[in-house]
Amino acid sequence: MRPDKRQAILRGALSVFARDGYSRASIDGIAKEAEVSTRTLYNHFADKADLFRHVIQTSANEAAQDQIHLIERHFHKITDLEQDLVEFGKAMGAQLGHAEHFALVRQINAELTHIPAEAIEAWLDTGPHKVRKALAGELEKLGFRDPKRAAIHLLVLTLTGDPAIRGSRPDDDDIAAGVKVFLHGHDVENRRTAAT
Amino acid sequence: MRPDKRQAILRGALSVFARDGYSRASIDGIAKEAEVSTRTLYNHFADKADLFRHVIQTSANEAAQDQIHLIERHFHKITDLEQDLVEFGKAMGAQLGHAEHFALVRQINAELTHIPAEAIEAWLDTGPHKVRKALAGELEKLGFRDPKRAAIHLLVLTLTGDPAIRGSRPDDDDIAAGVKVFLHGHDVENRRTAAT
DNA sequence: CATTAAGTACCACGAGCGTTGTACTTTGGC
DNA sequence: GCCAAAGTACAACGCTCGTGGTACTTAATG
Structure with missing residues (x-):
């Protein structure tokens, strides 16, 4: 084989x-x-369902790894928090352009009731949850209170274009606006700059 | 017939x-x-596709109408903005519990490449976009700058539980936290209360 | 009550699909 | 260069599905 x-x-x-x-x-x-x-x-x-499970797992794994690299790269050289978060948002948005994986995520969402719960769990753990955990870790280091929720908020504020269409890409202005709302919404003690 | x-x-x-x-x-x-x-x-x-189009349209229409009623009801008796937005978020979240429509939305998202663009347009116009417009109108009345984006931000901050799973319901704490971030993020001139 | 439009039960067709079996060919390690 | 393991081509099965036809029944209208 x-x-x-x-x-x-x-x-x-x-x-x-x-x-x-x-x-x-x-x-x-x-x-x-x-x-x-x-x-x-x-x-x-073994069969179609088995193949589907493996595809989900593989794709989630690769995408998560890519995104975690992005997180590490962007959060290890923070100088201006707002500007750097905007850059991070743009980079994540560019990831979204790698469309196949996110189209698969849409399919998974549609099939939620037809996929065994354990497969969903496995997917969440090796994929989105792992990414969010990494992001939350970085945010915690930066002094954010409630980093878990902050991670979710940052993601939805910067990665959502049209909320009705999953995976629609926000433009640069949307990302900048999302970051601003995020930073004003989550007060940080050791914020370095609040400029622009 | x-x-x-x-x-x-x-x-x-x-x-x-x-x-x-x-x-x-x-x-x-x-x-x-x-x-x-x-x-x-x-x-x-006429055939299966025709039926699907009509189902989409009907369901979007009904759901949008319900949500717009919710918006009107909640925004016409605002006393404490934060508290009232939390109530609004909970009411919208309860709508999400009416699960069939939102499961259909997931299916539409999955089928995006297989549904003719005009059908998607029609769905967006009579459904999600109409709701967002109504919400943006209310936010504008309340003095929010950039009400269109504010509407999107309010929706994603209060209606998103686990971003990986579309339609997963946030709990009450999530909603309260989302509203707080939203209000701190979007500065309003005529905010009436900023309490709690 | 009679007529007619609408609904039902049922069959049939053709196509596509998941899956397996079989006989043949390719390929990589000794 | 040989052999076993892996891959290929191809046919076949049983099943489901979309769709249309037909003959019969129901229900509303005048």
């Missing part, structure tokens, strides 16, 4: 599941996208 | 589409849920 084939399958399945969702996606389509025969697909994964 | 049957179909279809999504939902299942024969269903709606 060659691991390159397995990776190709996972990547192809991510594409197709993200675009079409679980039920609309067909095994044949995934196999074609991955340039693999359906038989090898079934050699690597 | 009796209109009670049409309504029954729309209600049943809402249930099934909300739970299963477009492709997983079956016409037979919808007909059974609506206690109607599939043939009458096809007598009222």
